[in-house]
Amino acid sequence: MPIETQVLYVAGAYAALWLGVIVYVVILTNQVAKIRKEIKLLADEVAKKT
Amino acid sequence: MKTMKERIAPILAGLGGLCIMAGLIGTFYVVPMAVDTVGDPNFRQKIFYFHVPVAETSFIAFLVLAIAGGAYLVTNRPQWDIIARVAAEVGFLFGILVMATGMIWTRAEWGKWWEWEPRLTTYLILLIFISGYFLLRSTVEDEHRRARFAAVFGIIAFLNVPISFFASQLIPRASVHPPLLIFKGDLPPSFLVTFLIGQVGMLCFAAALMVARTQVELMKQDLEVIKQGIGGVMRGCR
Numbered sequence: 494m495p496i497e498t499q500v501l502y503v504a505g506a507y508a509a510l511w512l513g514v515i516v517y518v519v520i521l522t523n524q525v526a527k528i529r530k531e532i533k534l535l536a537d538e539v540a541k542k543t
Numbered sequence: 544m545k546t547m548k549e550r551i552a553p554i555l556a557g558l559g560g561l562c563i564m565a566g567l568i569g570t571f572y573v574v575p576m577a578v579d580t581v582g583d584p585n586f587r588q589k590i591f592y593f594h595v596p597v598a599e600t601s602f603i604a605f606l607v608l609a610i611a612g613g614a615y616l617v618t619n620r621p622q623w624d625i626i627a628r629v630a631a632e633v634g635f636l637f638g639i640l641v642m643a644t645g646m647i648w649t650r651a652e653w654g655k656w657w658e659w660e661p662r663l664t665t666y667l668i669l670l671i672f673i674s675g676y677f678l679l680r681s682t683v684e685d686e687h688r689r690a691r692f693a694a695v696f697g698i699i700a701f702l703n704v705p706i707s708f709f710a711s712q713l714i715p716r717a718s719v720h721p722p723l724l725i726f727k728g729d730l731p732p733s734f735l736v737t738f739l740i741g742q743v744g745m746l747c748f749a750a751a752l753m754v755a756r757t758q759v760e761l762m763k764q765d766l767e768v769i770k771q772g773i774g775g776v777m778r779g780c781r
Contacts, residue, residue, distance in 0.1 A: 494651070499586035502651035506590045509643040510597065514748075517636050521755055528762045535773055 552758065555751035562744025566592060569737030587651040592738060594644040596745040597637050598666075602704050604634030604749060605673070609701035612694030624690035627697055629756045631676050633749055638670045661710035669707050672700035 570592040577588040611627035614620075645663070646656050657663065676696050683689035 494583075494587070496584055496586055499584075499651065502587050502647055503589050506644040506647040507593065509647065510593060510640050513636065513640045513643065514752075517752065521752075521759060524759050525762070528759070528766055531766060532769065535769060539773055 549758075552751045552755040555747050555754060559744045559747030559749075559751055562740050562747060564744075566596075566737055566741030566744055569733065569740060573733045574737050575731065575733070587648065590644060590648040590651070592741050593745075594641065594648060595738070596742040597644065598641045599742060600745045600749045601634050601637035601641055602708065603746065604630050604637060604753070605669070605701050605704050607753070608634060608676075608697045612697040615690055615694045619687070621686070621690065624693065625757060625760045626753075627694060628680065629753050629760065631673055631697060632756060633753050635670065635673045635677075636752075637749060638666070638673065641666070642670070661714045662707060665703060665707035665710045669700065669703035672696075672703055676700055 570589050574589075574592070577585040579585040607630035608627050611623045611630060615623035615627060649658060649663075650656050676693060679696050680689055680693050683692055
């Protein structure tokens with residue numbers, strides 16, 4: 494197999510690995526943002542009513 | 544100001560990132576190029592330096608799943624159930640990444656995307672068990688029963704780990720996967736050092752993901768407590 498094709502396979506494997514990790518980290522970050530937003534809304538609601 | 548607990552995940556991620564970068568430099572600039580059986584350069588062998596650390600990390604995550612499940616069965620503390628679930632999630636993520644990188648390597652090495660050989664098949668069975676773990680958790684409503692069933696299932700799922708780990712040695716004739724690598728004295732130390740640095744990096748990174756994910760779960764629990772507390776306050780204000 495030509496070395497250029499081998500380089501593509503290695504780069505592809507590495508890209509697949511970090512794409513998966515990035516997707517998971519993005520999902521986690523979104524979850525944190527949602528929770529923080531909910532906490533802020535709750536705090537605003539309590540501030541309004543009290 | 545961030546507490547020590549809030550700093551753990553970024554510290555682990557930073558340490559993991561540094562080790563992974565060092566491993567990357569070692570893989571492509573320090574370790575000599577492997578050669579195949581006919582003496583041609585075997586650049587695709589470099590996949591080994593991240594595929595194997597990801598696989599080992601997934602095994603360790605499943606070990607954490609089993610230990611946390613066992614701890615829940617003994618103590619009934621919900622924190623152990625959270626740790627078990629997070630370990631299963633991160634282990635499953637790394638498992639998918641093992642499959643993805645492994646399939647690319649299989650394609651590069653043997654010209655096909657999949658081979659029904661012992662290591663690959665037993666690892667696929669392990670991931671199916673972990674999928675079953677999440678399915679089980681989604682079907683049981685009662686928290687305590689869910690945690691107990693999941694703990695037992697997680698321990699059973701973990702039993703596939705040694706089977707998969709030793710599969711190539713148990714059935715060597717059917718296996719295209721190399722058996723456990725033995726680092727002989729005549730291999731340059733750069734191979735082992737580069738591999739170990741990459742392994743440590745991947746473990747630190749997985750630990751960072753587990754810590755961060757656990758913190759998200761605890762935040763969700765705190766949010767539920769706050770909502771219930773605020774519900775009481777609102778009723779009191781009317």
